[in-house]
Amino acid sequence: MTSFPVSDSAARMQSSSTFKAMQAAANLREQGFDVIDLTVGEPDFPTPQFIKDLAVEGLNKGFTKYTPSAGLKTFVESVADFYNEQFGATVLPTEVAASCGGKQALFNAVCTLVNPGDDVLIPKPYWVTFPEIVNFCGANNVFIETEETDFILTADQVRDAITEKTKLLIVNSPSNPSGRVIPTDEMRKIIELCAEREIYVLTDECYLFFVYPPAEVFSSAALPEELRKYVCIAGSFSKTYAMTGWRIGYTIAPESWTKAMTKLQSHSASHPTAFVQYACAKALQQPERSLAEVQTMLSEYKKRRDWLIPKINEINGLKCAMPEGAFYAFVDVRGLFGDRYSTSEQVSDHLLNEKHVVATDGAAFGSEGFLRFSYATSLENLETAVERMSSLFGIDRALAT
Ligand SMILES: Cc1ncc(COP(=O)(O)O)c(C=O)c1O
Known part of the structure; x- marks a missing residue:
């Protein structure tokens, strides 16, 4: 055979x-x-009981049908409101798209930006999926060694790794596998440098709130517009709310990037489960809880x-x-x-x-x-x-x- x-x-x-x-x-x-x-x-x-109850409520309310590919209106609005409230950001609902977990968010982001032959910067150690998405797209992984700085990526390291063909940097803080957190100032410098060179940045914020003080929670959503133009945030409910099996995440990116990702997703998963989107939207509307x-x-x-x-x-x-x-x-x-x-x-x-x-x-x-x-x-x-x-x-x- x-x-x-x-x-x-x-x-x-x-x-x-x-x-x-x-x-x-x-x-x-x-x-x-x-x-x-x-x-x-x-x-x-x-998973917190009140989120489970919200999913049941969603089912009983009839959230059992297709939703728009970018997600329910209430979902994209709730994600935008949550980031705006928590981080003083100015995210628009049209900049948010629901996805089946952070993984699909990452996949959508890379596949809609990167062409075969482009270089993608990935700091080491990296989460296993990053280079594989790049491989799938036929682009080149350009790894940045960070052991010298105890696995905390610096703007200098990024500067040294940039090539003529660099299209994207993928960064993940707090990091899987190192658990290290890039300090807010350094993260800003990294994104400023990339924006200056017209390099896009995909920030995987899957562990966003899992930060131990005195380290600070930082979301790139809080960056000014001129920097956010180059940034796509991949977010997830999986770790933050102990919802790995529910398969729900999202992207926050400029509207044109969001549209491209939504188009891609409309021909693959379509959207994450309707009543799961409902439950997550309602949960984000109660940020204190x-x-x-x-x-x-x-x-x-x-x-x-x-x-x-x-x-x-x-x-x-x-x-x-x-x-x-x-x-x-x-x-x-x-x-x-x-x-x-x-x-x-x-x-x-x-x-x-x-x-x-x-x-x-x-x-x-x-x-x-x-x-x-x-x-x-x-x-x-x-x-x-x-x-x-x-x-x-x-x-x-x-x-x-
Ligand atoms: C760094 C990182 N990003 C993204 C994901 C994907 O999570 P999910 O697709 O469950 O949201 C994981 C899961 O282990 C992860 O560690």
């Missing part, structure tokens, strides 16, 4: 290596092992972060900077390299096979030598994981408390 003649665009994409790690965890669990899975990139909290739910989750993540990072740093050969946002610890494991290991994949495989602790290899995010641990799991699971890692790699007695 001849193999399926997959298209060139699809063949240029790699499957997601974060899903591979999740699969490895599931396989071990099926064999009866007590697996601690730290690969999961989704909140371990349920919605953000109180976010705060409850955030304080739990903070407790875990504050416990986990010092404990990781006590383990022989592991090193992790304090993440200011999201729910990931991006751990440098190169201190373990020597006779036994020479790659982070070998470290994660050994940890998986010996101790049944599953982490994601940093190579998946373009940073070999690191492992990503998600702390969107109970403190109890984190304690077990740390115990198991300590018994495998040993404890640095000088640091242990």
